[in-house]
Amino acid sequence: MTSWIKGRRQLDPLADGEELQAANAKKNFAKVGSGRPSSLLYTYGPGAIMDLPHFTVMPAGYDAWEPVWARRDGSKPIHAPRLLDAVRVQLATPVREIRPFPHQPDVGLFSDDGRDLGVPAVVFPQWLRCTGCDRLAPLSHFGYRNTHPYRPDEAQFQHEGCPGRGGNASKKRRPLALPARYLLACTMGHLDEFPYDGWVHHGERCATSEIPHLKMMESTMGRGASATIQCASCGAKRGMNEALGAAGRAKLPGCRARHPHLNAFDAAGCSAGTHLMLIGASNLWFPQLQSVIVMPMDPTEKAQDLADKIRAALGDDIGDFDGVRASVLRRSLTEIEGLSSIADGELHAAYQAALTPASSEALAERREGWHPNDLLAPEWKALTLQVGGDHHEDEASGLTVSLRPRDPDLPSPIARILAVEKLRQVNALIGFTRIDEMDRVADLPARRAPLSLTPPTWVVGTENRGEGIFLQLDEEAVQEWEQRVHNSALWAAHVAAHKRNFENRMSETASVTDHWTRLQPPRYWLLHTFAHVLLREMAMTSGYGAASISERIYAWEDGQREPAAGVLLLTTSSDSDGTLGGLVRLSQPERLNDTVRGALRRALRCSSDPICAHRTPQQPEDFLHGAACHCCTMASETSCERANRFLDRRFLVPLPGEFNDLGFFRDVP
Known part of the structure; x- marks a missing residue:
């Protein structure tokens, strides 16, 4: 993680570091911390606030990454054609590639390999509070200390010459200055510093000083909006608790449409109201991700993939080859593997597709009809495809599957078991929202905050390898059960x-979107609950923690595509060797039968019963789960694709009470 410190280039700190090194300065302005690619994708991506030991930073947008990429000839992009196409559709931009994070592994504890790489970041918020005298001031009033080149955790801001609370200034006193924790955010993804000066003076200027001396007085450290802002120049005081609630929102200033990660403001402005936020608020940043399990490509995907490779190989010179013979084109594309087996006509068609990529207008039109299941349907098709033999390996995608026989005692609605011995999962970050999540996979594009000032030519992603178990339910049994549930x-x-929940969202999405388009069908509730109880059971015998096992639910009714009812439980790792094989071992018939039956038996009881078993939302409640809680069903955020929504054990097994007849698995010994 690289960061800008006051007075230096804001988004090219590595160049600053090189200047300091050339001058033999024993300072480390550039490096201030580190983060794993997964955390930078799911928790601390561009626009989020990342906690460091002594201050906070915000990873910058994609534009600021270009000077970092320029330090290398480039990195090998992540190959996932289907995901790349989905990214293009969502952004309505002809994105060229998915890039990994700029990183190079260290070869030793004090190695400098890769120190010229990193994710650019800015210090944010840039209002700090002195822990010695309560002084509240912008970044420029404080000194920065970071002398150890290999200890970025020691970086800190200090109030040099702090007078302390007694007013006796001392050059030796250098107490720590910490970020002032209040911010302003809106539902359109904007974020801004809290206007402390304007707040304490009720929107007016200080009557005594042009640059007032502000203090932040804490009555109870770390508890919500408990601080009082005081102007030592004129004596004005105002508590932050006045900014809370609906009445407090009316007192807050309007949104300035600021994107601090882009160092810019939206030219069109913003009419959304502002909300008081704390630095560590969990709803400050919600990533919008697209994720796929890489599957064997169909002919359409192969043609698009070849066009992408041609565009990347020829670059800006692609127009010079228009009309040339296929033999000439082949000689210019030697870096593309397998080109010799492609017919001349197919090569020319791919070149023409590369020469004229889909326009933003065409991509935006495709986005209107896009659905999250469009990413899942090819996976479902590949996992349910009957291939010759019980074992199948696809070298191009890395997918390796083996069909497992059913144990005679396995519950009959489970129709098919597949051991996914090897798989590759790719995730891409395309934007984020604030205050409200991006409804939960698909929402209004206007609410997505951008990751770059200009339409991006690439997005950042991660590539993980692992294993899993795929379980397919009998479609006739599911349809018969759904009829009972619908009635x-x-x-x-x-x-x-769900309707109340949708209408209560701060982003007011319900005013333009029908809640039915976001409600998951009963079969999703069934498979989602089944996946949760299974992964909790698998964690006891697979060698993996429950948080490291995730789910991928294939559940949609008959409509525009063939119906689906299945679940893939998987575990992945960023290591090139993947995982240990613990889930695959559980796919053996006898062991899987024990695991499934054990999970269903545990689902019959919860330590919070009968409260949990009888939980049904009633007016005005708007929670999106029924008989489910953290004691019996809910999983960690890393495991669940829906943040523990759409769960109910009564749809899975017969529980005592009014809805005893709705359990899908009726015979659970």
Whole structure:
């Protein structure tokens, strides 16, 4: 993680570091911390606030990464054609590639390999509070200390010459200055510093000083909006608790449409109201991700992939080859593997597709009809495809699967078991939202905060390898069960709760979107609950922690595509060797039967019963789960694709009470 410190180039700190090194300065302005690619993708991506030991930084947008990439000839992009196409559709931009994070492994504890790489970041917020005298001031009033080149955790801001609370200034006193924790955010993804000066003076200027001396007085450290802002110049005081609640929002200033990660403001402005936020608030940053399990490509995907490779290989010179013979084109594309087996006509067609990529207008039109299941459908097709033999390996995608026989005692609705011995999962970050999540996979593009000032030509992603187990349910049994659920009072209660939840969202999405388009069908609730109880059971015998096992749910009714009812439980690692094989071993018939039956038996009881077993949302409740809680069903954020929404054990097994007849697995010994 690289960061800008006051007075130096804001988004090219590595160049600053080189200047300091050339001058034999024993300072480390550039490096201030580190983060794993997964954390920078899911928790601390561009626009998020990342906690360091002594201050906070915000990873910058993609534009600022270009000077970092320029330090290398480039990195090998992540190959995932289907994901790249989905990214283009979502952004309505002809994105060229998915790049890994700029990183180079260290070869030793004090190695300098890769120190010229990093994710650019800015110090944010840039209002700090002195821990010695309560002085509240911008970054420029404080000194920066970071002398050890291999200890970025020691970087800190200090108030040099702090007078202390007694008013006796001392050059030796250098107490720590910490970030002032209040911010302003809006539902359109903007974020700004809290205007402390304007707040304490009620929107007016200080009557005594042009640059007032502000203090932040804490009555109870770390508890919400408990601070009082005081102007030592004129004596004005105002508590931050006035900014809380609906009444407090009316007192806050309007949104300035600021994107601090881009060092810019939206030219069109913003009409959304502002919300008081704390630095560590969990709803400050929600990433919008696209994720795929890389599967064997169909002919359409192969043609698009070849066009992408041609565009990348020829670069800006691609127009010079228009009309040339296929033999000439081949000689210019020697870096593309397998080109010799491609027919001349196919090569020319791919070149023409590369020469004229889809326009932003065409991509935006495709986005109107896009659905998250468009990414899942090819995976479902590949996993349910009957191939010759019980074992199949696809070298291009890295997918290796083996069909497992059913144990005679396995619950009959489980129709097919597949051991996924090797798989490759690729994730890409395309934007983020604030205050409200991007409804939960697909929402209004206007609410997505951009990751670059200009339409991006690349997005950052991660590539993980691992293993899993795929379970497919019998479609006839699922459809028969769905009929019972659709006609039940329990499902009607969940539908009503979902409508209330949708209408209560701060982003006001319900005013332009029908909640039915976001409600998951009953089969999703069934498979989602089944996946959760299974992964909790698998964690006890697979050798993996429950947080390292994740789910991929294939659940949609008959409509524009063939119906699906299955779940893939997987674990992945960024290591090139993947994982240890613990989940694959559980796919053996006898062991899987024990695991499934054990999970279903545990689902029959919860330590919070009967409260949990009878939980049904009623007006005005808007929670999106029924008989499910952290004691029996809910999983960690790393495991669940829906943040523990759409769960109910009554859809899975028969629980005592009014809806005893809705359990899908009726016979659970």
